[in-house]
Amino acid sequence: MVFMDNAGGSQTVRHALDAISDFLIHSDVQLGASYATSVRAADKVQSATAAIQTYLNAAHADEVVLGPSSTALVRILSQCLSQTWQPGDEVVITDVDHETNRSAWLALQQQGIVIKTWQIRPDDMTLHSEDLLPLLTERTRLVCFTHVSNILGSIHPVAEWTQLVHEHGAQVCVDGVAHAPHRLLDVAAWDVDYYYFSTYKTFGPHQAVLYGKRHLLQALPGHNHDFIQSLPYKFQPGNVNYELCCAMGGVVQYLCDLGAGPAAAEINRANLIQAHQWIAEHEAQLLQRLLDYLNTVPAIRIIGLPTADPKRRVATLSLVHDTLSSAAIVQQVDRHHIGIRFGDFYAVELINNLGLRPKQGVVRISLAHYNTMQDVNQLMAALKTVF
Ligand SMILES: Cc1ncc(COP(=O)(O)O)c(C=O)c1O
Numbered sequence: 001m002v003f004m005d006n007a008g009g010s011q012t013v014r015h016a017l018d019a020i021s022d023f024l025i026h027s028d029v030q031l032g033a034s035y036a037t038s039v040r041a042a043d044k045v046q047s048a049t050a051a052i053q054t055y056l057n058a059a060h061a062d063e064v065v066l067g068p069s070s071t072a073l074v075r076i077l078s079q080c081l082s083q084t085w086q087p088g089d090e091v092v093i094t095d096v097d098h099e100t101n102r103s104a105w106l107a108l109q110q111q112g113i114v115i116k117t118w119q120i121r122p123d124d125m126t127l128h129s130e131d132l133l134p135l136l137t138e139r140t141r142l143v144c145f146t147h148v149s150n151i152l153g154s155i156h157p158v159a160e161w162t163q164l165v166h167e168h169g170a171q172v173c174v175d176g177v178a179h180a181p182h183r184l185l186d187v188a189a190w191d192v193d194y195y196y197f198s199t200y201k202t203f204g205p206h207q208a209v210l211y212g213k214r215h216l217l218q219a220l221p222g223h224n225h226d227f228i229q230s231l232p233y234k235f236q237p238g239n240v241n242y243e244l245c246c247a248m249g250g251v252v253q254y255l256c257d258l259g260a261g262p263a264a265a266e267i268n269r270a271n272l273i274q275a276h277q278w279i280a281e282h283e284a285q286l287l288q289r290l291l292d293y294l295n296t297v298p299a300i301r302i303i304g305l306p307t308a309d310p311k312r313r314v315a316t317l318s319l320v321h322d323t324l325s326s327a328a329i330v331q332q333v334d335r336h337h338i339g340i341r342f343g344d345f346y347a348v349e350l351i352n353n354l355g356l357r358p359k360q361g362v363v364r365i366s367l368a369h370y371n372t373m374q375d376v377n378q379l380m381a382a383l384k385t386v387f
Pocket residue numbers: 007008068069070071072098100146149150175177178197198207208345346
C-alpha cells in the first residue's frame with residue numbers, strides 16, 4: 001500500500017514501538033516509589049520528557065504537558081484560562097483552524113467571553129495581519145491560530161504574529177499539529193505562549209503535547225486535585241500514559257538519528273535541525289513532482305498555494321475537480337491501494353467559507369518524509385485513470 005494520509009495520522013517509527021515495549025516489559029510499575037524498578041521507570045519518563053523539551057526547544061521540562069489528544073489539552077487550557085477572565089474579555093479565533101482551536105474557545109461565550117473571527121481572504125486563501133489588527137482591543141486576552149493549515153498546507157509567520165499580539169497585550173495559542181511532522185519546532189524563537197501538537201501525526205502514538213510558558217502555567221488555576229499544584233501535573237488529571245510518553249522520546253531519538261546519520265545519535269538541537277533540513281528538501285521535491293503533474297490537468301484546482309516552496313508550505317496538498325466530487329476521486333484511487341482522503345478534516349468553517357461543501361470537501365494528499373518518488377509516481381498513475 002502507498003500511504004499518503006499522513007496528516008490524518010502518520011506511521012509510528014520503530015524507535016517509538018521499542019520504547020513502548022521496553023517500558024511495559026521492563027518497568028511496568030507506578031512512578032514515585034522508592035524501589036528500584038519504580039526509580040528506573042521514573043528515569044525513563046523523565047528522559048523522554050527531556051527529549052520532548054529539546055524537540056520543542058522549551059526552556060524547562062515542566063512546560064511540557066501531556067494528554068490524550070490535542071482537543072482534550074486545549075479544552076483543559078480553555079477551562080483554566082477562562083477562570084482568569086471576566087465577561088466581556090475577548091478571544092480571537094480564525095476560520096482556517098481545525099475545530100480544536102475554535103470550539104473550546106467558542107464554548108466560552110456561555111460565560112460572556114466575546115469571540116471574534118479573523119477570516120482568510122478568499123482570493124488568496126491567506127490570513128493577513130492587517131485583518132487581525134482591527135480585531136485587537138484592550139479586552140483581547142488570547143489570539144488562537146494555526147501554524148500550518150491542515151487543508152491549505154500554508155505555513156504562517158508565527159513569530160511575527162505572536163510579536164504583534166504581544167504588542168497589544170494579549171497571548172497566543174498556536175495549533176502546531178499540521179506543522180510538527182514537517183518542520184522544526186522552536187517555541188523559544190517564536191516566543192509563543194501556548195503551542196500544541198498530536199504525537200500520532202508526528203510518527204508516534206495516540207497522545208498529544210501542550211507547551212506553555214512556565215510563568216503563565218504557574219499563574220493559572222489547575223485542572224487536577226486541589227493539592228496538586230506543581231507543573232505539569234496540575235494540568236494532567238490522573239496518570240499520564242508513561243509508555244506513550246517514552247514513545248515520543250523514541251520519536252525524538254529517531255529524528256536525531258535521521259539528522260546525524262549513524263544510529264543512536266545524541267538528542268540535541270543540531271541533529272534535529274539537520275533532520276528537518278533534509279525533511280523539508282525531500283518533501284519539496286515530492287510535492288514539486290506532484291504539482292507539475294496536477295498543473296497539466298485543467299479541471300483541477302489546488303486549494304492552497306500552488307507552490308512547493310518549503311518555506312511557504314508543507315507537503316499537505318488539497319484539490320478539487322470541476323465536475324467530479326472529492327469522494328468520487330478518492331474512491332477510485334482506493335482501488336489502487338493508495339491511501340488518500342476526502343472531507344473537511346474538521347476545518348469546518350474553512351471548507352464552508354470556501355464553498356467546498358457541495359464538493360464533499362477537498363481531496364487531500366498528505367506526504368511525509370518517508371514517502372518516495374516512486375509513491376508519487378504510483379499516485380500520479382492512479383490519478384491519470386481518474387481524470
Ligand atoms: C490541525 C489539527 N489540529 C488539531 C487536531 C486534533 O488533534 P487530536 O486528534 O489530537 O485532538 C487535528 C486532527 O486532525 C488537526 O489536524
